[in-house]
Amino acid sequence: MEIALRTTEDEITRGAEEVEALCDEAGFAAARKDEVRTAVLEALSNALIHGSRSRRDRIVLRAAVEGSCLLVEVADAGPGPRRLPPAPNLERKLQGLEPPGGWGVHLMCLLASEVQFLIQPGGGHVVRLRFEARSPEPPPLPVIRRRRHA
Amino acid sequence: MRDQPTKVDVRQTHKARVVRLPPQLTARTEEALAPAIQEALESPTGFVIVDFSGVRTTDSAGVGLLFGLLQSARTRGVAVALTAARGQPRVILERVRLTRYVPLYDSVEEALSAGPPRIEGAGS
Numbered sequence: 001m002e003i004a005l006r007t008t009e010d011e012i013t014r015g016a017e018e019v020e021a022l023c024d025e026a027g028f029a030a031a032r033k034d035e036v037r038t039a040v041l042e043a044l045s046n047a048l049i050h051g052s053r054s055r056r057d058r059i060v061l062r063a064a065v066e067g068s069c070l071l072v073e074v075a076d077a078g079p080g081p082r083r084l085p086p087a088p089n090l091e092r093k094l095q096g097l098e099p100p101g102g103w104g105v106h107l108m109c110l111l112a113s114e115v116q117f118l119i120q121p122g123g124g125h126v127v128r129l130r131f132e133a134r135s136p137e138p139p140p141l142p143v144i145r146r147r148r149h150a
Numbered sequence: 151m152r153d154q155p156t157k158v159d160v161r162q163t164h165k166a167r168v169v170r171l172p173p174q175l176t177a178r179t180e181e182a183l184a185p186a187i188q189e190a191l192e193s194p195t196g197f198v199i200v201d202f203s204g205v206r207t208t209d210s211a212g213v214g215l216l217f218g219l220l221q222s223a224r225t226r227g228v229a230v231a232l233t234a235a236r237g238q239p240r241v242i243l244e245r246v247r248l249t250r251y252v253p254l255y256d257s258v259e260e261a262l263s264a265g266p267p268r269i270e271g272a273g274s
Contacts, residue, residue, distance in 0.1 A: 042210055104210040
């Protein structure tokens with residue numbers, strides 16, 4: 001599946017629902033489908049907020065079932081993250097020593113079995129998520145890869 | 151059809167203030183919800199119940215909103231309990247381990263019966 005989404009909230013919701021539908025093909029349970037939809041929505045929301053420069057930009061969503069896994073890629077025109085945020089410290093957040101937000105990347109890591117940020121040489125970046133039938137435990141560490149020109 | 155109401159319903163019982171969240175607790179509704187949720191912490195009983203029974207979807211923005219509420223509650227010495235989170239919202243609350251810090255009950259009635267949980271680190 002590959003679809004080009006316009007940069008609107010409704011479109012990214014539609015994209016997440018399209019991926020959720022593929023979960024049946026991968027044989028995922030209902031709770032896991034909820035997790036997949038949430039992680040994909042996070043990636044799409046990041047693309048909408050950070051990776052779109054104009055309304056004409058498109059977010060490209062690719063998804064495929066490979067064996068018992070679901071692979072998802074979200075490509076946008078943004079530069080991608082320079083560095084990855086540290087994992088949230090709940091106690092510090094509750095004490096007000098850390099801002100309450102900043103959960104996006106961490107939430108993806110809690111829900112996907114693999115999280116990669118691929119920085120493209122000519123601009124743009126891709127978030128690659130891999131989902132297995134079971135939730136990851138412990139959560140994977142996210143990775144940033146900078147692709148070089150061929 | 152996709153636009154969801156962002157109103158927070160608040161009612162006061164003799165034991166607690168009950169805050170019923172709207173269907174979407176997401177980046178889209180965060181800005182509209184934050185003031186109403188903070189206002190709900192002005193509970194005369196010092197106990198706020200956050201009712202998830204109407205919530206269908208939450209995301210990282212919703213998680214941030216909850217942590218903001220809990221930060222403020224702790225600062226003010228207000229006890230908080232969560233209720234009736236099901237489906238996707240419950241999965242998220244459990245995955246971010248929020249339920250280690252805040253009790254989650256099946257219903258508002260159950261939370262009212264249990265009473266306010268102890269506030270860890272209050273005033274620290």
